Amino acid sequence: MKVQAQICMVLNLDKCIGCHTCSVTCKNVWTSRRGMEYAWFNNVETKPGVGYPKSWEDQEKYRGGWVVKNGRAVLRHGGRAAVMSKLFSNPSQPQVNDYYEPFTFDYERLKESLRTRTAPSARPYSLVTGRLMDTVKDGPNWEDNLAGPFAKRRADPDLRGMDTAGFEAFEASFMYYLPRLCEHCLHPACAASCPSGAIYKRAEDGIVLINQDKCRGWRQCISACPYKKIYFNPARSKSEKCVFCYPRLESGEPTLCAESCVGRIRYMGVVLFDASRIDEYACADEKELYEKQLSLILDPNDAEVIRAAREQGVADSFLEAAKKSPVYKMMKDWKIAFPLHPEYRTMPMVWYVPPLSPLGGQDIPGDFFAKLDQMRIPVRYMARLLTAGDEKPIRRALMKLMALRAYMRSKTVEGCEAPAVPPELGLSTRQYEDMYRYLAIADYEDRFVIPTAPAVHEQTDLFSLRAGLGFEDEEGCRTLFGGR
Numbered sequence: 001m002k003v004q005a006q007i008c009m010v011l012n013l014d015k016c017i018g019c020h021t022c023s024v025t026c027k028n029v030w031t032s033r034r035g036m037e038y039a040w041f042n043n044v045e046t047k048p049g050v051g052y053p054k055s056w057e058d059q060e061k062y063r064g065g066w067v068v069k070n071g072r073a074v075l076r077h078g079g080r081a082a083v084m085s086k087l088f089s090n091p092s093q094p095q096v097n098d099y100y101e102p103f104t105f106d107y108e109r110l111k112e113s114l115r116t117r118t119a120p121s122a123r124p125y126s127l128v129t130g131r132l133m134d135t136v137k138d139g140p141n142w143e144d145n146l147a148g149p150f151a152k153r154r155a156d157p158d159l160r161g162m163d164t165a166g167f168e169a170f171e172a173s174f175m176y177y178l179p180r181l182c183e184h185c186l187h188p189a190c191a192a193s194c195p196s197g198a199i200y201k202r203a204e205d206g207i208v209l210i211n212q213d214k215c216r217g218w219r220q221c222i223s224a225c226p227y228k229k230i231y232f233n234p235a236r237s238k239s240e241k242c243v244f245c246y247p248r249l250e251s252g253e254p255t256l257c258a259e260s261c262v263g264r265i266r267y268m269g270v271v272l273f274d275a276s277r278i279d280e281y282a283c284a285d286e287k288e289l290y291e292k293q294l295s296l297i298l299d300p301n302d303a304e305v306i307r308a309a310r311e312q313g314v315a316d317s318f319l320e321a322a323k324k325s326p327v328y329k330m331m332k333d334w335k336i337a338f339p340l341h342p343e344y345r346t347m348p349m350v351w352y353v354p355p356l357s358p359l360g361g362q363d364i365p366g367d368f369f370a371k372l373d374q375m376r377i378p379v380r381y382m383a384r385l386l387t388a389g390d391e392k393p394i395r396r397a398l399m400k401l402m403a404l405r406a407y408m409r410s411k412t413v414e415g416c417e418a419p420a421v422p423p424e425l426g427l428s429t430r431q432y433e434d435m436y437r438y439l440a441i442a443d444y445e446d447r448f449v450i451p452t453a454p455a456v457h458e459q460t461d462l463f464s465l466r467a468g469l470g471f472e473d474e475e476g477c478r479t480l481f482g483g484r
């Protein structure tokens with residue numbers, strides 16, 4: 001057992017109101033520079049839809065993540081030889097049209113205009129060419145609140161093979177918001193694909209970073225990341241990505257997207273995991289990937305885990321934080337949070353609580369679990385997003401969320417002092433009370449349990465703690481080419 005600590009995030013999709021505050025705070029701080037106009041380290045998509053960049057989930061097109069060959073996980077876009085052959089021309093790279101041509105408006109004209117017969121207008125101009133644009137045809141959030149024709153949004157890869165005929169009707173349509181950021185994966189394809197060995201995963205907290213001095217702008221990481229969460233900055237010829245607001249985390253504060261979240265949907269905390277099993281579990285059967293990833297996460301109260309963690313240098317502040325971790329509760333205790341597209345095999349560490357949705361059709365009296373299949377958002381669709389198509393864990397999680405509502409309704413509306421809870425879901429009354437406290441009330445101290453980085457106390461050089469792929473071995477950091 002090799003115990004490591006990871007700071008991770010859970011987002012409760014049931015509560016996201018699609019306000020985009022998270023995206024805007026992130027943009028103001030991290031990507032308001034020249035060359036990064038189109039970069040949204042955090043963006044919020046409306047599902048179903050093709051997302052940003054367009055069809056990022058289509059790995060046939062972009063060839064991101066890992067596949068299993070001869071019992072080993074290999075990058076989908078190819079090994080060392082393939083990466084080298086694509087250095088100067090990479091057909092699976094997203095193009096500017098897959099994002100959008102960044103633009104702004106001629107605001108000066110509005111402010112400086114002399115008196116005219118007609119009101120002055122602010123025309124858009126391109127931030128790439130500096131020329132006036134006839135019209136804006138695309139943007140980072142073009143499908144907001146189901147904007148645009150369903151015919152376009154139908155290209156959502158998660159809808160493949162589903163009968164979507166009914167979804168166009170107003171009464172049957174459904175939507176939810178999906179905020180996205182770098183997943184700070186346990187098995188990051190970006191790091192493995194970098195010919196310069198510039199991408200590393202910090203051993204002490206699992207944050208994936210790009211060493212800007214080492215980055216040579218080959219952009220292989222952009223192809224390899226299946227979530228398309230690395231952006232190329234043409235003004236600097238470097239790739240850039242979400243840094244999980246590490247200067248804030250090091251001083252015990254949550255990321256800006258989490259701190260500013262209006263819906264209080266984001267939770268951050270530490271989990272301990274067994275790094276020695278990552279290579280093996282990344283090759284598991286597709287339908288088992290969620291369970292395998294879940295089993296990597298260790299019980300922070302287990303004496304054996306604590307002993308091994310201490311031996312391997314996990315700081316006491318991280319061990320204490322892991323015991324109070326809100327994300328651990330949602331992932332492991334209650335099993336209501338899931339990784340985004342585990343089938344990409346990068347082992348993402350930003351997880352999601354699936355949303356409940358209004359019931360369609362006739363209401364079924366009595367057994368409310370039967371209502372699951374009446375929900376507007378098809379369980380099959382959520383399972384494709386969060387459990388590689390396995391519907392069972394999603395069903396159980398949705399049932400728990402429904403049972404929680406019924407429990408609280410009995411208590412607060414109907415005045416029942418001790419409502420019964422469904423035994424088949426395996427949660428106690430106490431756990432429903434806890435779930436309510438975390439999911440509905442969501443106090444700051446409950447949502448964010450972040451230890452101060454040991455580096456802050458000990459003035460350690462964080463760069464010296466870096467680890468390629470997160471596991472420092474005797475030879476030092478592993479990169480695709482075995483270098484440091």
Ligand code: SF4
Pocket residue numbers: 181182183184185188189190191208224225226227228229230241346
């Ligand atoms: S999502 Fe995973 S693969 Fe993509 S940039 Fe982040 S760590 Fe790398």
Ligand code: SF4
Pocket residue numbers: 015016017018019020021022023044177179260261262263264265
């Ligand atoms: S700030 Fe929170 S509620 Fe608003 S869009 Fe972002 S994640 Fe959703």
